[in-house]
Structures are given as structure tokens and as C-alpha cells.
Amino acid sequence: MTIGAPHDVSTLHVGGANPYDVVVGRDLSSMVPGVLGDSVQRVALLYAGELGALAQPVADALSEHYDVLALGLPDGEQAKTASVANDCWEALGAAGFTRSDAVVTLGGGATTDLGGFVAASWLRGVRVVHVPTTVLAMVDAAVGGKTGINTGAGKNLVGAFHEPAGVLCDLALLETLPRDELVAGLGEVVKCGFIADPEILAIVESTEPEALTPRSPELRELVERAIRVKIDVVVDDLKETGGQDGHPGREVLNYGHTMAHAIERATDYRVRHGEAVAIGCVFVAELTRLAQGLEDALVERHASAFSRVGLPVGFAGATFDELREAMAVDKKTRGSQLRFLVLEELAVPRVLAGPSEEHLKAAYEAMVARA
Missing domain, CATH: 1.20.1090.10 (Dehydroquinate synthase-like - alpha domain)
Structure with a gap:
């Protein structure tokens, strides 16, 4: 699947055993299917619940190529719990997600952490693409493969290393950010x-x-x-x-x-x-x-x-x-x-x-x- 990139993008390559690109630019929704590839049939779009309007263009771009399961998450750190992760696993199971399917996250750092952890743990790991919507998520949570949830004892104490297939840092999404x-x-x-x-x-x-x-x-x-x-x-x-x-x-x-x-x-x-x-x-x-x-x-x-x-x-x-x-x-x-x-x-x-x-x-x- 080849989809043209918008103009004026910067591509920062992450090397290593599982290389991927971090793309910085504007209006990048159309690039998500190209990062996921042709082998994927189903995509779970995990998004911060308050960002439904921002999630729609991504959902539309995905629905042209895949069966899309949209899952709204609680806002902020309230998303990073074992209970929310379990709800996501149950939804993936009910929708028949297999190891060749994928997760896309859209939201801030908490959404990226939770969504990455769901992708890392479902069937011991499926593809994930991050579309961060905050500066914090762009420079920190979405890059590097750390995923996690919180417990009563502290922050990010449960998690896994799971590198994304790609990260799309759409600066236009920051314009709605307080x-x-x-x-x-x-x-x-x-x-x-x-x-x-x-x-x-x-x-x-x-x-x-x-x-x-x-x-x-x-x-x-x-x-x-x-x-x-x-x-x-x-x-x-x-x-x-x-x-x-x-x-x-x-x-x-x-x-x-x-x-x-x-x-x-x-x-x-x-x-x-x-x-x-x-x-x-x-x-x-x-x-x-x-x-x-x-x-x-x-x-x-x-x-x-x-x-x-x-x-x-x-x-x-x-x-x-x-x-x-x-x-x-x-x-x-x-x-x-x-x-x-x-x-x-x-x-x-x-x-x-x-x-x-x-x-x-x-x-x-x-x-x-x-x-």
C-alpha cells in the first residue's frame, strides 16, 4: 500500500532491531494506512474520549482499507488502569482480532501508554501506530517503545517494551490543545x-x-x-x-x-x-x-x-x-x-x-x- 505523504514533513528514523520512522508535519491522517500496510485486516482505534472530533479523520482514513473498531478511553491517567486495559482486551477478543491485526492510538501520553500496552499484550504483541495529540506525547510517550499502566503503588509500574510500527506527529492537532x-x-x-x-x-x-x-x-x-x-x-x-x-x-x-x-x-x-x-x-x-x-x-x-x-x-x-x-x-x-x-x-x-x-x-x- 503506497500513500503519498503531505508536503513539508520531517522523517526521523529510529534504527535498531525493529526500525520505524517518526514523521513530523501537518495533516498526516492519510499516512496511517501506509504505515500499517496491507497485511492488516482489523484496526482498533484507541482514542482519548474527549477527542472524538479529532479521531474522526483518522477513523475515516482507516475505514477505506480496514475494519475499524473505535474504542474511546477515559481521559488522562484514568485510562492507565488494569480495568481499562481489560475492557480493551475483551473488545478485541469479541471483534476477533488476530496477531496480524493492529492498534492505532490517538491522544496524549496516557492514551499512548495504555494503547501501546494493549498492543504489546494482546496475543503477545500486535502492530501499533501512534498518532500523538500533545507535545508531551510527541516528544516522550509515543517514541521509544515503553508502554505501561499505573497501580495503586505508583506510576508505570506495569508495562512492556513494544516498539511502534510508526509515529505520526501531526502538529495541526496541537491547535486544539489548551x-x-x-x-x-x-x-x-x-x-x-x-x-x-x-x-x-x-x-x-x-x-x-x-x-x-x-x-x-x-x-x-x-x-x-x-x-x-x-x-x-x-x-x-x-x-x-x-x-x-x-x-x-x-x-x-x-x-x-x-x-x-x-x-x-x-x-x-x-x-x-x-x-x-x-x-x-x-x-x-x-x-x-x-x-x-x-x-x-x-x-x-x-x-x-x-x-x-x-x-x-x-x-x-x-x-x-x-x-x-x-x-x-x-x-x-x-x-x-x-x-x-x-x-x-x-x-x-x-x-x-x-x-x-x-x-x-x-x-x-x-x-x-x-x-
């Missing part, structure tokens, strides 16, 4: 500037925040740069087994996430993921200043870069003990020892294992003071 959701997605983008691509920080620091719109070349470049950062990391370390020469490998993408996930859990996910990541990155920069002498200027650059785009850099909504308990079940924890991704210097990430309780509490107090 401004605060677009800004929240920039948390993961700015994070990529600190861990790997300082040019991202230069763009953020030289661009007026209100100029970062779905049609702006600056936002497109930020999205593409952040995707490239993720591609470079996951190609070398798909399953988070570690990097080379002291580099943490794929774990580096979790910079700021130990505290971020604790904040999300403590607030029952009322704090958006990108907002929590911004706070978590500033927290871990402060922790690294205390534990390893990270330069004051780099710590303050964290706060200024995230706040410039409109993200919070402090949090006072939970006690130290509440957050400390939540961090104890973070995926990077080994035994009873907390592990944090930190910076030795800009774009030089390392792992800090077992920081002292004194330093953790002092970094927490600095986080509260910034709120």
Missing part, C-alpha cells in the same frame, strides 16, 4: 536540553514564550530536537540496561522523574506530568548542588528555563515523608537505595545513588521555598 497543556509538554522538551541538547535551551531562552505556538517554526524545531534526543538514547539502550563510558543510557530520560512521579502520585495526578517533570528537574539540580557541588549557575538555569515557558519550579503540596515514601517505589530504586539521574555538567548525565537524607530534606525545603 495553552496550559501545550506548556506542560514543554517540560519534557526543556529536560532534553539539559541532558543532551543545549541548543534547546538556547531556543527557549531566545524566543518569547507566547511565540511558541503550534504553527511556529520554533516549536517545531523544539519538538524535532527533543524527539532526536530520545531516538539517540533508545537506539543505544532500548531496554534500559545501561550506556557506555559512564553514561546512564536510557535511564537519562528519567531526569527529574523520581520526584515528578512522587508529586503526581501525591496529588492523585492533578499536577500534569510535564509540570511535575519541571519541578523534579529543579529539585534534582538542587540535590546535586548539595551532594556533588553542581555549579550554582546551572542550578539557577534550570529554574529560569522552565519558568520562562510558564512551568512551575516549586511544590509545597505534600510533606517530605509523603514524597520520600513515593520515591521509594520508583523504578530506578534498587533495594532501599534511591537512585537519581543527575548532571555532572550541562549535557553530561550521571547516576547519583543513595544521597543522604540530609541532602534530600534540604533539596525538598528548597523546592517548597520556590513554590
